[in-house]
Amino acid sequence: MKAQPYLFFNGRCEEALAFYREALGAEVTALMRFQDNPDPPQEGTCGGAPGAPAPSPDKVMHAEFRIGETHLMASDGMCGGQPRFEGISLALTPADAADARRVFAALAEGGQVQVPLGPAFFSPAFGVVADRFGVPWMVVAPQA
Numbered sequence: 001m002k003a004q005p006y007l008f009f010n011g012r013c014e015e016a017l018a019f020y021r022e023a024l025g026a027e028v029t030a031l032m033r034f035q036d037n038p039d040p041p042q043e044g045t046c047g048g049a050p051g052a053p054a055p056s057p058d059k060v061m062h063a064e065f066r067i068g069e070t071h072l073m074a075s076d077g078m079c080g081g082q083p084r085f086e087g088i089s090l091a092l093t094p095a096d097a098a099d100a101r102r103v104f105a106a107l108a109e110g111g112q113v114q115v116p117l118g119p120a121f122f123s124p125a126f127g128v129v130a131d132r133f134g135v136p137w138m139v140v141a142p143q144a
Helices: 013-024 097-108
Strands: 006-008 027-033 060-067 070-075 090-092 112-120 123-130 136-140
Touching: 013 027, 013 060, 013 070, 013 097, 097 112, 097 123, 097 136
Parallel strands: 006 070, 090 136
Antiparallel strands: 027 060, 060 070, 112 123, 123 136
């Protein structure tokens, strides 16, 4: 058994995947659009909400991507509303403090720094940032 993060981007999944490719070297390993589904969802069937619109056919129904050794999943989702990533953070362990600075700066572009990257008793470079999609990341360089 394994647990994998599944991120819902409410219509911005493709943009998020491109951002993670650039910022983190992510590799997209699978991508299916709603139009690829042989039994597409109909209007009013989204999460059981009456009158909810069917998702746009060109939006991402399911994607899988890899950052380093970690596999994540993502989707545009089916319902309206803003993505909310509450109560979780994705932790990144770059190779060293220099790589931590590069990754942190890339994630912070268009995002919000919550804890500036700096030395901590457990790491030469630790910081917390919510990227432009609202996904919180903890960047933790290992001790030498």
